[in-house]
Amino acid sequence: MQKPIQTKIENRIGFITLNRPEKRNALSPELIEELVNAFTAFEHDPAVKVVVLKAEGKAFCAGADLDYIQQMQHFSYEENLEDSNRLKTLFTQIYEFPKVVIAQVQGHALAGGCGLVTVCDFAFAAFEVLFGYTEVKIGFIPALVSVFLTEQIGQAKTSVLLLSGELISSSKSSELGLITEVVELEFLEKRTLEFAEKLVSDNSTFSMQETKRLLRSLGKAERHQALDLAAEANAKARGHGDCVKGISAFLAKTKPSW
Template structure:
């Protein structure tokens, strides 16, 4: 079986790579667990000062795994809640990590994959990458990501992206503040490496960690409450007829009749 995530440390940079290119790095329980363990290991590694999250293949992350979407239709509320909490804990771990996390986005980042980009501190993307929270198109509710996205780009723009479900290009994503910079495809890796090196050389690791911690602490209680409600909403929404219809249509490559 292909290793879902592999890690490497070089020059005080910790690299975490999604490695399911044949599945467009889609999120399932195994990949979410592997990512969680990888970030915990990087957090505990004193030789790592900056972390880069990247992917193999053409897509950065296409959202939920198709096979897992099929299983979700038969989950109980309790099973769906547990599943939703696993993704919530991964997002929280990355968002609250005391080390800077940079997303290196070489392809499309959709739904949960766009959520991964959202919780990183910086994101560099190629011009052809598309971003979008497409959950509303299949009857899902993008509740978890909404909590982080509103802190990042504001309520109005969050509403625009989540309610429309529209895909946006890298330039628009940068304009909205979803990503940091658009880089030529051939220079993406170098741009991320150079930026990481600048953080390593010019900035105090202690200062960056404390600054990030202070920023996160300002909305900590309200964020925790909102995430708990979001996980419950996700679990309930998955049992709704619209969600079941949307998933069935998505799996059969049809357009649901809303």
């Protein structure tokens, strides 16, 4: 059976690769759990100084898994809250990870997949990649990512992205501060690796770790409180009629009438 992620360590760089290309690397509970385990292992491995998060296939990550979305229609509030907290744990782990995390984005990153990119320290993306927090299109709310995104690019820009749900190009994402650099697809892996290797060779492990710790300590209590509220809001929203309608339309590949 194919593992949902692959990991390897080379030259002090830990690589975590999303490995569900046939599902557009959608976020299933199993994939989220494997990501948490991989980051935990790399956190405590002295052989890893920098982490690169990448993906197999045409998409980086399409958001929630379709099969799982179908199951969610029958979840209780408690089950939805547990599910929201699972993703909250992963996003918080990456955002506050003591080592630098670089996203290598070769394909579209949507909804929760775009959230994955958001919580990384750096992101290099191919020109043809589209980004989008598309939850409002199907009656979801982009609750968890709103906390991280507001902290990173400000409330005004976050409001535009989350309320519109529109897809934006890599170039536009770079202008907004969502990603670090746009690269031709054929050079994406090379450029990401060069950047990671430069951090490994030129920067102090201690200094990067302490700098990130200080940055993430700013507003940390408020951020964690906001994330708890966001997880609850997410769970409640899933029981709303709009969410039920949106999921049904999404699964049927039709456009819901709002």
